[in-house]
Amino acid sequence: MMQDFVIKEIEAAVGRDNVLTRWEERWCYAYDATDLAQAPEAVVFPGSAQEISKVLRLANRHGFAVTPRGAGTGRTGGAVPVAGGVVLVLTRMNRILEINAADMLAVVEPGVITGHLKTAVEEQGLYYPPDPSSADYCTIGGNVAECAGGAVAVQYGVTRDYVLGLTVVLPTGEIIDAGARTMKGVVGYDLTRLFLGSEGTLGVITRIILRLAPKPGARQTLAAAFPNLKAATEAVGLILRAGLAPTALEFMDRATLNCVRQMLPFKVPPQVAALLLLAVDGHRREVAERAAAMARFCREQGARPVMRAKTAPEAESFWRARRAISPALFKVKPQKVSEDVAVPLSAIPELVGRLEQISRHRGLPILCYGHAGDGNIHINVMYDHNIPQEQEAVGPAVKDLFALVRQLKGTLSGEHGVGLTKAPYLGLELSQEAIALQKRIKKAFDPNNIMNPGKIFPGGGS
């Protein structure tokens, strides 16, 4: 338990109004988007890197844990303060400090909502591509800490590919700049990318320099319905290798489709087994022809029908349905375990095919959808925690899934990170030597293990 005088010192550092300690307030910051929760002992809303530095120095002195968070939309428990202590909520630091069209970059604080940034840069004819499904409410700081992806990653890359530089408060309180305002830079170790996806365990990000792209002249959206799973999943690799350069290449299976069917702006025939949702962008003159080529190619792979959004609002309704999938799955069962594994492109058909066996074997519906163009499939094991045999079957089903993914030379997480939920499985992917090295890196940053302890590493990282 944090003693009162420690709370007082924190209040002195950040201002009394920026510290919450009442039970019901603390519980508001106990969660992320998993169903895990643990209340922190205090909730702190810092206003600057300097204030964060003071809090972290106090944490080292008094030995309390600090868990940074943005909007709490994470999928692996990364923002759940399992070691108690302080939750550091970065939503007050939400200024867009600069959008520089001449340098094609933006400088932002971590609490900026990703969607707000996207809108703001588009108003200046620029484009910030990463588009996690939670873009309307997640924060850019969380995106950086988790290395968030999204639907356009297949063309544009993930958050990592847009971060040029960072200001970070180290766990020991020093404030450092990493990276640069330049498109390239190789001076010293790449701390910028080391912080990317480090899940709040190596420091607190307080400023982010983001590379921007030119706003695409036009974009078209298509949906290709396939009569069987195999044809749909095999089409993914064929589309990519053909150089059709999709901007997005998303997949959903029949059960997923059923959950969002009535949101789609077109009728999907009942015999359809899987849907690919595709986009192409580029110069206005080129896009129509590219979309037509993409549609033709999908038909050659057996897709019937292939539907093309005729207007921008119609295209947006395709994508709104796509973004609605995650909550819509609860129509099937009241609980889910959602994994975001990724496999090599050629292994997608086998992955999806063999999930049917796991589903039958474990007696649980398994729904899948996601960023097929990256081999990054969101796999949802659905269950009802009031039905004991379902509750008991979930863990074994997830273990089956991870074993399958590793057999296919895949990774346990394409974009959600390890957090709490995947920490027990880290050894399935990383060797003991690699984990030991990562723990030495953690210690080089955070000798007292105050930053988000309990995450990534099985047993807590120290």
Added chain:
Amino acid sequence: MMQDFVIKEIEAAVGRDNVLTRWEERWCYAYDATDLAQAPEAVVFPGSAQEISKVLRLANRHGFAVTPRGAGTGRTGGAVPVAGGVVLVLTRMNRILEINAADMLAVVEPGVITGHLKTAVEEQGLYYPPDPSSADYCTIGGNVAECAGGAVAVQYGVTRDYVLGLTVVLPTGEIIDAGARTMKGVVGYDLTRLFLGSEGTLGVITRIILRLAPKPGARQTLAAAFPNLKAATEAVGLILRAGLAPTALEFMDRATLNCVRQMLPFKVPPQVAALLLLAVDGHRREVAERAAAMARFCREQGARPVMRAKTAPEAESFWRARRAISPALFKVKPQKVSEDVAVPLSAIPELVGRLEQISRHRGLPILCYGHAGDGNIHINVMYDHNIPQEQEAVGPAVKDLFALVRQLKGTLSGEHGVGLTKAPYLGLELSQEAIALQKRIKKAFDPNNIMNPGKIFPGGGS
């Protein structure tokens, strides 16, 4: 000095034929592409990660330095064994282990010549984009260790953007895998990108998994001649912001142009002050129109003439001239200091403009060319080391340059790394706190500082 019994132990680890110790043999591996040199005490050609592991364990036990190298084409002294000990030459490990069209990736050993890999993947309809000017003789392992760039980085990114995973022998001898065979992956800290650009100081890379792109359907090359430097450098940012999406956007000033003038497949009028060399690629149908739009845009910015390569061999002769610049500059003076600074895009005109002042002030020709589309300009301070006042002016000119670059919020190195030559200037870019953190990372990997000591950090890194 390494004692004879230590050499014997190394010979037992890698085979006697794979260790060179004669004076003239050792001097063959004393150099890189700078004019720095120091002979190692032994030259070792390992054949496997296991052999490297044995050598590194011996280095820890007996306290000798190990400097890994590929072809020795580095520009900052990174492969020069300033601490003596062993040079580990990775050219025997030169197998392309896999080119997997279905997964769109390749797996290679570090000693593969980059150009050989490019050719091999193109034969399968794929494309490995990074194209350092030394691609015909540099090795992919060196490209990874330095995070090499090249002319197409403006569209395709640098080496970092293509490395999915690595096998690395840690300085302490453990062999670990980092990253994955998947397009995305966020399990644990991003060791892959930490090794990228770490200049051989954190371990020895023995296997590289590379993402491949589809081979572009077509590419066109243009050269736009500008009547003054300002118009040329300002056109760079305008081209990028206009969404013309150049595949390459290279710059050369008048003095550079004079060095390669007769290699160019077209006549450049004498009044031309600067040349932009541009490429566009994409679908066959689209490329001609894009190239025409690019040519139109350059003319609107004042370029006269804008020349378009009519055939692939003609385009290749444009690029051959571009790649020949670095050695051709010796026509001006027998020595040069070549820096590869990068600045924000809007600062290119000021950087290039103010170099003329430094040149006048220091009495030395300064020639610049390079990857303008990334703000990454290669700046060459030319001198004759037999002329004392020129020799003495070089250091101050480089200091002026670095001060200017930092004032423009640029970086000291866009793609060549720090090595030996920039180590004294590290503090101009990184704070003492950031350097201290990087040294703690180095220590977490290499507690006895055996891997390439003396590089990156002023004073040697421990």
